[in-house]
Amino acid sequence: MGPAREDDPYGVLGVSPQAGDEEITDAYHRLVRTAHPDAGGAEPERLAAVVAAYRVLRQRRRRESPREPARTGTDVPVAVRPARPRGPDLVAGPVRYHGPA
Template sequence: MIWKLLVAVMIGWLGWRMWHGWGRPLPGTPRPAPVATPPAGPDADARAVLGVGPDAGPEEIRAAHRRLIASVHPDRGGSPELTRQVNAARDALLRKTGD
């Protein structure tokens, strides 16, 4: 009886994994946080964190921040430290542009 139950559970699990794909992570599995490597200089550091060029305006900085914070926010499986870095980079660049 136990043997039949174990076989039924295994078949159900295999079917579920085949339906949802073998290579994708299970739902609810936290994503690994991206690793940021800071370059030299405070301005270059902030631009590298957000991934914007030296001629980026306030709208481009805000758009890059929104795009990046969606993946590194702690509510989405990211780390609080990366969130702080992204927010600090945005604040520094917006302060420099005067907006």
């Protein structure tokens, strides 16, 4: 496989377009381990490209799966609670005195 282009998420992760979810995730984890600053191979640009590529492919997988249609702001149910009457923040009840026994 040739050099990875930034606009080709499959090339950045080094997988084929026919790759399954598990293969994409494995490639992502492998590349993050090599490019992460804590691993000693600090490559911030490469790490950012890998994370961005995985984000695109993960979202594409989600979009391809059947799900309920997205809701708009007009059909989202909103619960409105009635306002509570405000009273004192602290209420102390009667106090009993228990004198010496």
